[in-house]
Amino acid sequence: MENEAxxxxxxxxxxxxxxxxxxxxxxxxxxxxTLSRMTIVTRGSDEVIEQITKQLNKLxxxxxxxxxxxxxxxxxxxxxxxxxxxxxxxxxxxxxSDIFRGRIIDVTDKTYTIEMTGAGHKLDAFxxxxxxxxILETVRTGASGIGRGDRILKS
Amino acid sequence: xxxxxxxxxxxxxxxxxxxxxxxxPGGAVLNIYDEIxxxxxxxxxxxxxxxxxxxxxxxxxxxxxxxxxxxxxSGPGATNAVTGIATAYMDSIPMVVISGQVPTPAIGMDAxxxxxxxxxxxxxxxxxxxxxxxxxxxxxxxxAFFIASTGRPGPVLVDIPKDVTQFKTDFEYPKNIxxxxxxxxxxxxxxxxxxxxxxxxxxxxxxxxxxxxVILSDAAKQLTELARLLGFPCTNTLMGLGGFPASDPLSVxxxxxxxxxxxxxxxxxxxxLVAIGARFDDRVIGSPEHFYxxxxxxxxxxxxxxxxxxxxxxxxxxxxNVPDVLTEMIKLIKTSKEKPDQTALKTWLTQIxxxxxxxxxxxxxxxxxxxxxxxxxxLHEVTGGDAFVTSDVGQHQMWAAQFYKFDKPRRWINSGGxxxxxxxxxAAMGVQLAHPDAMxxxxxxxxxxxxxxxxxxxxKQFNIPLKIILLNNRYLGMVRQWQEFFYGERYAESYMDTxxxxxxxxxxxxxAGRRIDNPAEVEDALKWAFSxxxxxxxVFLDFRTDQTENVYPMIPGGxxxxxxxxx
Ligand SMILES: Cc1cc2nc3c(=O)[nH]c(=O)nc-3n(C[C@H](O)[C@H](O)[C@H](O)COP(=O)(O)OP(=O)(O)OC[C@H]3O[C@@H](n4cnc5c(N)ncnc54)[C@H](O)[C@@H]3O)c2cc1C
Ligand SMILES: Cc1ncc(C[n+]2csc(CCOP(=O)(O)OP(=O)(O)O)c2C)c(N)n1
Ligand SMILES: [Mg+2]
Numbered sequence: 213m214e215n216e217a218x219x220x221x222x223x224x225x226x227x228x229x230x231x232x233x234x235x236x237x238x239x240x241x242x243x244x245x246t247l248s249r250m251t252i253v254t255r256g257s258d259e260v261i262e263q264i265t266k267q268l269n270k271l272x273x274x275x276x277x278x279x280x281x282x283x284x285x286x287x288x289x290x291x292x293x294x295x296x297x298x299x300x301x302x303x304x305x306x307x308x309s310d311i312f313r314g315r316i317i318d319v320t321d322k323t324y325t326i327e328m329t330g331a332g333h334k335l336d337a338f339x340x341x342x343x344x345x346x347i348l349e350t351v352r353t354g355a356s357g358i359g360r361g362d363r364i365l366k367s
Numbered sequence: 368x369x370x371x372x373x374x375x376x377x378x379x380x381x382x383x384x385x386x387x388x389x390x391x392p393g394g395a396v397l398n399i400y401d402e403i404x405x406x407x408x409x410x411x412x413x414x415x416x417x418x419x420x421x422x423x424x425x426x427x428x429x430x431x432x433x434x435x436x437x438x439x440x441s442g443p444g445a446t447n448a449v450t451g452i453a454t455a456y457m458d459s460i461p462m463v464v465i466s467g468q469v470p471t472p473a474i475g476m477d478a479x480x481x482x483x484x485x486x487x488x489x490x491x492x493x494x495x496x497x498x499x500x501x502x503x504x505x506x507x508x509x510x511a512f513f514i515a516s517t518g519r520p521g522p523v524l525v526d527i528p529k530d531v532t533q534f535k536t537d538f539e540y541p542k543n544i545x546x547x548x549x550x551x552x553x554x555x556x557x558x559x560x561x562x563x564x565x566x567x568x569x570x571x572x573x574x575x576x577x578x579x580x581v582i583l584s585d586a587a588k589q590l591t592e593l594a595r596l597l598g599f600p601c602t603n604t605l606m607g608l609g610g611f612p613a614s615d616p617l618s619v620x621x622x623x624x625x626x627x628x629x630x631x632x633x634x635x636x637x638x639x640l641v642a643i644g645a646r647f648d649d650r651v652i653g654s655p656e657h658f659y660x661x662x663x664x665x666x667x668x669x670x671x672x673x674x675x676x677x678x679x680x681x682x683x684x685x686x687x688n689v690p691d692v693l694t695e696m697i698k699l700i701k702t703s704k705e706k707p708d709q710t711a712l713k714t715w716l717t718q719i720x721x722x723x724x725x726x727x728x729x730x731x732x733x734x735x736x737x738x739x740x741x742x743x744x745x746l747h748e749v750t751g752g753d754a755f756v757t758s759d760v761g762q763h764q765m766w767a768a769q770f771y772k773f774d775k776p777r778r779w780i781n782s783g784g785x786x787x788x789x790x791x792x793x794a795a796m797g798v799q800l801a802h803p804d805a806m807x808x809x810x811x812x813x814x815x816x817x818x819x820x821x822x823x824x825x826x827k828q829f830n831i832p833l834k835i836i837l838l839n840n841r842y843l844g845m846v847r848q849w850q851e852f853f854y855g856e857r858y859a860e861s862y863m864d865t866x867x868x869x870x871x872x873x874x875x876x877x878x879a880g881r882r883i884d885n886p887a888e889v890e891d892a893l894k895w896a897f898s899x900x901x902x903x904x905x906v907f908l909d910f911r912t913d914q915t916e917n918v919y920p921m922i923p924g925g926x927x928x929x930x931x932x933x934x
Contacts, residue, residue, distance in 0.1 A: 225490055263677060269673075270671070270672075272548060275547060275548040
């Protein structure tokens with residue numbers, strides 16, 4: 213989409229006005245500073261997804277819309293988790309982070325902050341695997357997606 | 368040479384060939400008004416409420432096909448304009464609205480008369496812009512006109528902060544503009560058009576369902592040719608009236624909630640339905656479940672892909688501009704060796720005549736109270752069916768649609784999608800200014816007319832001699848009808864008590880008026896209003912009509928096309 217003020221609110225407004233749900237939405241400028249790339253995760257019947265695609269295409273600021281789930285694609289999300297790291301937790305948290313290929317990027321006496329990327333379900337699995345009491349704070353970016361192989365968005 | 372933003376704005380409008388700007392001044396647009404004062408390229412029409420400015424620009428656009436232009440100040444000026452903008456948006460009317468905004472450094476400071484106009488209007492415009500840099504001003508206005516008038520038309524708002532109207536920059540109006548993210552299609556997909564033609568040629572019970580898209584794209588000629596070439600019956604939506612001549616034997620009138628028995632039955636029982644610039648509105652096909660009870664194939668021609676398969680599934684979608692697509696279809700049909708099955712078609716048309724003979728629009732012609740339907744029939748007669756008719760919203764709107772048989776496009780001007788009471792009078796002003804010598808009638812109700820009655824002053828100032836046909840039933844009639852049918856006759860707040868003396872009111876504004884109580888006086892009053900003597904005078908006719916008359920047929924909410932309440 214055009215990297216214009218207001219473009220994001222047009223998309224968000226479209227979803228709320230038409231009652232579509234947004235599970236997650238990520239957006240940032242691309243290598244071409246005049247363009248932004250947005251990944252939206254939504255759910256709906258085929259008819260609803262078709263309408264969402266058409267309605268998005270109708271927005272003047274949108275250059276192109278693809279449904280990544282129409283083909284092979286890669287999806288990644290970044291999560292930061294602050295966990296308890298005192299006493300016996302300390303070793304346990306390090307171990308779990310390693311298993312899930314996380315990285316501890318900030319350390320205090322009492323806490324670790326773990327960085328992890330992956331598909332959404334992997335991040336879910338990590339949180340599941342942790343003791344609920346250990347999690348102090350989580351922040352997730354929502355998924356960014358891209359086609360697999362030679363498939364690209366540019367027309 | 369360097370020009371101020373205000374000069375640039377005015378120059379851009381002139382470059383676009385704008386004839387009328389409908390507006391209302393205020394602090395944020397004073398610089399622009401100062402430039403308007405100094406120029407003579409376009410005329411400015413000072414309305415008495417910003418809603419009316421937008422409706423007038425809208426009426427002008429509907430009557431001409433050109434882009435309407437309105438100008439309002441920031442804050443309350445902009446919020447007053449919102450109803451007008453939403454009205455135009457719902458009916459896909461090409462329009463550019465320019466609004467003033469507080470100076471850029473004041474934005475976000477809760478400044479005097481600041482509202483987030485771009486935010487407020489976002490869901491009811493085709494697109495909008497906030498111009499933060501004067502260097503973008505000319506190209507933004509160019510884009511606004513381009514976007515408003517191409518593809519599926521719609522209103523575009525340009526919000527201009529006051530300081531931007533003061534700054535200076537070089538002015539050059541771009542000749543052309545292209546937007547990488549906006550390329551509306553025109554020609555339909557050839558393969559799909561071929562499939563559609565084949566389907567039409569094989570049809571046994573064909574039906575053409577034509578909508579506002581035919582009017583918006585000036586395709587009445589092609590539609591009429593197609594229907595006559597095939598000998599297929601045609602129905603129009605409320606927005607499509609005049610797209611196919613109502614007097615043609617193939618016309619079955621309007622379909623939908625208050626459509627004719629023959630139109631609704633024919634659509635429900637058709638085997639091939641071709642929708643042309645129509646969007647399967649809920650007021651048109653009623654309940655989709657009921658609609659699906661009969662099997663039929665559907666061809667849908669629309670320039671907006673999101674109109675297709677939105678409410679009903681379609682077999683042959685054709686994304687394209689109506690006249691282009693129809694021209695191609697006509698060519699294919701003419702060169703095809705096949706012809707539609709004439710025996711089947713004859714049986715089908717006979718069936719339709721049978722439905723037509725139900726005479727679903729009949730009313731008591733012997734009544735000694737004025738029947739609203741009678742006034743509209745007489746209006747048609749007196750104006751030779753050649754008037755521009757605007758309307759407000761309610762029962763009178765439906766009767767006008769049913770009884771003023773429109774033979775030409777752009778003659779019927781009403782708010783269908785939003786159903787905005789208060790639309791009729793200001794829209795009629797725009798129509799009359801666009802066509803100074805034409806007969807313009809505003810059919811209205813005593814509820815609706817009071818929503819923008821202040822515009823009688825505008826009509827006086829600018830010599831707009833339109834004729835107001837008030838069907839005064841002393842009720843919010845459409846509301847009263849629903850209360851009678853569905854709310855046990857509990858008439859909550861639907862009686863218009865303490866009505867003004869409309870004749871005196873019209874006279875107070877400097878116009879002429881007459882109150883009509885008897886059916887015998889109806890024709891005479893209309894003849895007077897449209898006489899040469901009153902050619903340059905606004906005439907306000909207050910017809911005291913039957914208070915309890917209802918609009919028939921009616922499809923109750925949630926019911927299907929063939930489940931009409933009939934008189
Ligand atoms: C009190 C009341 C009662 C009503 N009752 C009825 C009723 O009984 N019957 C009825 O029909 N309506 C009725 N309406 C109106 C109804 O609400 C809708 O506004 C109307 O039916 C929509 O008409 P349409 O389908 O022709 O679409 P429009 O709103 O006119 O839309 C036009 C369509 O054409 C497309 N289009 C535009 N330009 C082009 C182009 N160049 N090429 C191709 N396609 C194009 C657009 O994308 C759009 O899909 C009523 C309204 C009110 C207020
Ligand atoms: C601005 C606005 N408010 C409310 C309505 C709801 N409404 C639809 S028809 C109607 C009654 C209109 O009364 P009148 O203008 O007298 O026309 P009638 O139905 O009596 O012919 C009302 C209140 C509307 N369409 N628009
Ligand atoms: Mg009334």
